Amino acid sequence: MAQVITVTSGKGGVGKTTSSAAFATGLAQRGKRTVVIDFDVGLRNLDLIMGVERRVVFDIINVITGEAKLNQALIKDKRVDGLYILPASQTRDKDALTHEGVGKIIEELAKEFDYILCDSPAGIERGALHALYHADQAIVVTNPEVSSVRDSDRILGVIQSRSKRAEEKREPVKQHLLLTRYDPVRVERGEMLKLDDVLEILAIPLLGVIPESESVLKASNSGNPVILDNESTAGQAYADAVARFLGEDKPHRFLDTEKKKGLFGRLFGGRAA
């Protein structure tokens, strides 16, 4: 049975698309047939982060209006088997999305895929509601920063009240916290909310902590999901999160400042990899 996973946050710029791309790629790397859908109609960016922007022919709106078949709009990833991308429309407005239209697409995708990832736009308006409506599980991407934590709390409330599962009074959407851009050095200095603080406030299970890393910008520059960079701490942290999602018991890494490094290491190698 296919699972619909919505990647959401309320706040913009916290790493939803980076996380969607990484997570979808990670699931496919582990042999799960995975499709990742961009719900940010009018401002699509998943195509850029996945590096398929030049190959977009049709989009989700074309499929909903019947101008294109679903399999024509799906873009097959050339790096990882079993990974597909369904882009958002750049030219239409978001009114073209309907719960029924999206529902039909998800129903059709569910026949072929194990996981359907929905990359939500920022906000709690239409686009975000469409992205979370069909969710079985939600990954809430949060930065250790006050406005992001508040907005995450808000979106958690929206998931609990506005999802299809909530409307049908079924078992609620399973929620996961993904804490991104975590900087242990600043946490240690008391300048950044600690993981435990965020967990205490949001009170949902932790899926992973992605450390602040230079490799994330490099990955988006080149259009390769950061999880493919398995030397980077962020890439490894995403791979751990995917493993945990699939039920593996992985200890959390990159939570503390590196103690092993001597003075020399700290002076000369202190930048985030």
Next chain:
Amino acid sequence: MSWLNFFRSQKPEAPSASAAKDRLQIILAHERVSRDGDDFLPKLQKELLEVVARYVKIDADKVKVDLERGQGMSTLAIGVELPGNGTAKRSAA
């Protein structure tokens, strides 16, 4: 910290920022052109298929549209799977 970088071993890695710029220039050039115009691809596909369908029976599901946007040139490839003799799926209608 910057003067210290001098002593760090520099990895001979292709700078990713130039890749970012190249990718943006190509995709934005295409998007700016099509911003005000209609999205012509669905219509183009429909009309092409109508022409092909006049001569052969085709399955709309077996049509593949591939586009590769490049600098200065893009390639549009439309693949139509034609039913062969014997192996053809015949529509029940």
